[in-house]
Amino acid sequence: MNADLLNELLQLNDEEKSILQQTNEVQKELYTSQESFIVEGERFLNNNTMIMVRKHTRFAHFPKHKHNYIEVNYVYNGSLKQTVGNERLELKKGDLLFLNQHIEHELEACGEKDIIINFIIKPEFFSFIFSYLTTENLISNFLISSIFDQTQQGQYLYFAVSKINSVQELIGKIIMEIMSPSMLSESSIKLYMGLLMVELIKNLDKVRYSKDTHKHQLIVKSLKYIEVNFQNASLYELAEELNQPHYTLSKAIKKATKYTFKELVQEKRLTVAKELLENTSLSITSIVEEVGYENISYFYRVFKSKYGYTPKQFRDQQLKN
Secondary structure, X not given: OOHHHHHHHHOOOHXXXXXXXXXXXOOHHHXXXXXOOEEOHHHOOOOOOOEEEEEOOOOOOEEEEEEOOEEEEEEEEOXXXXXXXXXXXXXXXXXXXXXXXXXXXXXXOOOOOOEXXXXXXXXXXXXXXXXXXXXXXXXXXXXHHHXXXXXXXXXEEEEOOOOOHHHHHHHHHHHHHXXXXXXXXXXXXXXXXXXXXXXXXXXXXXXXXXXXXXXXHHHHHHHHHHHHHOOOOOHHHHHHHHOOOHHHHHHHHHHHHOOOHHHHHHHHHHHHHHHHHHXXXXXXXXXXXXXXXXXXXXXXXXXXXXXXXXXXHHHHHHHHO
16 A cells, blocks of 8 residues: 555545534535536536546445445545445455446445545546456456446446455555656556456456346346356256246346347357367367357358358468467
8 A cells, every 4th residue: 555645535625624614515506507416526527537536425324325426435445434325335455346327325424544536437447448358257247337337337347356465456556646647657557457357257256246127137047048058058057047938037147137048048159169279180070069059050040141261261260470
């Protein structure tokens, strides 16, 4: 931890001074012009800025509110207690909480030593990041899209990553670039944020996602099933495991992921086939069997449709590189 930065953040700002001296309440007018408490990103971001950080105001309870931007809470020091949707969370030092625009949360008053950094991020910033970031994990793709897509559903991702040094180092670099900008800061922030998302995806075992809806849990379980059973995946078998009518589950999967169950299975099979072509000397016939296809002609057709090459052309291309 940067001791100088911590000392700077521990200093009272004007809003905190006002809270301690007068109101003991959040001044709503500083955050929104709307009757409902929706914090407006325009209060903090100008037209040319897609991401910034600000210290969360201490000593006052923040009533239920939403944002018109994506917010990330990072506990720089101390802890943060809040209710997100219907769940009470306590974030420890080093933890991260991603909140999309549609989820409501309420924060308990922070004490003097509780330093929370709020990242205020326009959704289009992540559109840029993910245009350069490809992930091959169905679960990570779904969890990330639930936050960054315009789903109209309140979602959060809570990463308990205080002990993951690579994550902590990247967050520290992002904070410093935003607070002490240079000519290269904008490019650096995008690079660091992309690397941060990669590290978070690597640590999906540390993630807790919003559980407001039973359907959300069903989708994650369905995606886990496909990840493990893609060679012989069956919608009917999955529906039986989850105690759901197959047609209801099918509709829920399509609505949540924009893909049918069959398309998700095919996506996983093709991803594994591509990896085997790149990293092994297995024959194409063996790879077709390995990933669960019975018809080699069909495999050739769907593989070329996705990657632009036949499997043989793809492998030859890799050998040239």
